[in-house]
Amino acid sequence: MAEKKPDNNIVLENVHLNLNTSAGRINILRGISLKIKSGESVAVIGPSGGGKTTLIMAIAGLEKISSGSLRVAGVETSELGEDDLAMLRRKNFGIVFQDFHLIPTMTALENVAIPLELAGASSDVAFSVSRNQLKSVGLGHRFDHYPSQLSGGEQQRVAIARAYASKPGILLADEPTGNLDGETGMKIMDLLFELHKDNETTMVLISHDNELADRCGRTITLADGKIKE
Ligand SMILES: Nc1ncnc2c1ncn2[C@@H]1O[C@H](COP(=O)(O)OP(=O)(O)OP(=O)(O)O)[C@@H](O)[C@H]1O
């Protein structure tokens, strides 16, 4: 059956993001215009403090933009309320945070399955999908371990399993190998690119690692809140 190809484009037009802090107003994103097409893989690089994490958080709707337009999957997300944003995130996004963000009181399996249930899956489906997902990242023997009982690389793999469990159209990853040793990092990267290919996911990847950036279709350099050509 012919299926309409989903719109997983990310389109930013002149996006500014300012924060008011005790030290005054700071401009973190300063006029970002950017189009990332469905299925593309894009590396975001640039110096520390340049705004990379903030950009990803804005795309995910976790940080509110101050002005400009931000469309994800055809929706102007800057106009959505918290509930709609949370639903959009659960349905369209997989997010791999640099420091994993696993829930410490839940097992590996629950960490993957609970978000699926929140997105509307039945418990049976959520847990069976999650078992398969954890097996596919090599953690079939770690279902019942809590995050504190897992190595850094294993925690990152749980985070990736969770991010991909809902088959998101868009994957955002913030230095997904930043905390890992070289060999584990390489395996995690192979896994991410494999999933990206298999699922035709739009992937935005922050990295300090040139080798990694080279594997993406395109690289964007962000410095001082702006895109540098
Ligand atoms: N909540 C906040 N309050 C004040 N300043 C902030 C806040 N969040 C971010 N910033 C500032 O915004 C700038 C961009 O931060 P961001 O985390 O996006 O950088 P980054 O490019 O991801 O850096 P790194 O490579 O070190 O992770 C930094 O100068 C940071 O100090």
Ligand SMILES: [Mg+2]
């Ligand atoms: Mg960062």
